[in-house]
Amino acid sequence: xRYIQDLLWDLRxxxxxxxxxxxxxxxxxxxxxxxxxxxxxxxxxxxQLGELxxxxxxxxxxxxxTGQTYSRKIDIDVLAxxxxxxxxxx
Numbered sequence: 352x353r354y355i356q357d358l359l360w361d362l363r364x365x366x367x368x369x370x371x372x373x374x375x376x377x378x379x380x381x382x383x384x385x386x387x388x389x390x391x392x393x394x395x396x397x398x399q400l401g402e403l404x405x406x407x408x409x410x411x412x413x414x415x416x417t418g419q420t421y422s423r424k425i426d427i428d429v430l431a432x433x434x435x436x437x438x439x440x441x
Contacts, residue, residue: 361435372425374414
């Protein structure tokens with residue numbers, strides 16, 4: 352019974368992390384520069400790709416600021432629930 356309870360907690364925590372947001376397709380500098388290059392500077396296509404990747408990844412919200420200095424708290428919020436799941440199933 353304890354194992355099921357732990358899995359349910361892990362599921363809840365993973366859902367909460369997913370609902371907080373998504374980094375999206377922005378590169379390390381927080382831009383879509385590489386995608387703009389691929390799409391010949393077509394901002395609409397780069398934006399559409401970002402929206403599609405976000406949707407297919409199961410997210411509704413993309414963090415607006417994800418450059419090199421974005422808050423690493425985001426990483427912890429994502430990794431902690433995954434580490435917890437690994438502990439439960441390991």
